Amino acid sequence: MVMNAIPPVDLHVSSAGSRPFSHVETWIFDLDNTLYPHTSRVWPQIDERITLYIAELFGLDGLSARSLQKYFYHKYGTTLRALIDEYDIDPYDFLDFAHDIDHADIALNEDLGKAIERLPGRKLILTNGSRKHAENVARKIGILDHFEDVFDIAASNFVPKPDRRAYEIFLEKHAVEPARAAMFEDIAKNLVVPHELGMTTTLIVPPTIDPFREEFEQEAVKTPHIDYITKDLADFLNACLLPSKGR
Structure with missing residues (x-):
């Protein structure tokens, strides 16, 4: 299975020399503003x-x-x-x-659920939030059952991303080989260390500006530590699973 196809650039962008997904065995996802859109009002x-x-x-x-x-x-x-x-x-x-919030605006995302389910290998959530929060949100989206585990802020001894120690604790706890892993995040600086460790990195940016977040948190930053940028995670994952022409 070839996993390196990128659909139109209006939704998805790849950097020069971007790392492929063909070798990925572990898929790591941030939670907040990555696995749900800002319209969920989380x-x-x-x-x-x-x-x-x-x-x-x-x-x-x-x-x-x-x-x-x-x-x-x-x-x-x-x-x-x-x-x-x-x-x-x-x-x-x-x-x-x-995290004592109302989950009413979090919509079931069947397309994302199917896309994550189809990913070959392990799937993990790596969040600066709590396990309870991650589970509550992922359950509402309809994707919780597709994940092996949630690594939360308590699991990292309350050391948050983008601190390198948070990633190292995560990798050791779950026996993840970073060179065979992919990381999906909504904040560019949180992908610096994953890329340095050898992960294929994807930045999730909102299709429309979220007025409740700072601008730097939503920038489609084109730097060497970001392999791909997407505005639609489900569509992007489906594209990664499609055979590339001529490959």
Whole structure:
């Protein structure tokens, strides 16, 4: 089976010298804004809950809490990491609070489910969120049963992506050979280490701008550490499974 076909560039882009998928045995997916579109309104709710958590923790008004949250995010990679390092909070309480959201707008995605099911080999979720959150969301999308396991922020000892240690802990725990793996992510910087380790990397960008996320998080960044860029994950995966002409 040849797995390196890329459909029209309006939806999918490949970089010069992009790594193929023909050798991939393990398929690794981020969760938030990767396995569902921003119209699912998952991330805006989480973002609001984090702001509320900070407001209550420090006795701040909404604007001040929001400003502090973004400062933590840019300095530490995640607000949770900052609160653990600087204030020794209980990370499980934080995660339960942040992920206490309404799942009503998460739609069943049969096309994505079928595409993931057809991928040959192992499938894993690697997320900076919690296992419970990942399972709840993946279940609503209709894809949870296609995954072998969820590697969450607790499994990485609360070290978040893009820290190299998070990926190394993941690879060791699940005995994944990175040179025979593919990683799918919605934030470009989170693909730097996977590419350095030998993974084939794909950046998921939204088909329309998400007003609830920062611009840098949605950029279709064309750099050597990103092999492919797509606006439609299900269509992209199906394209990877189609035989290439002349191959």
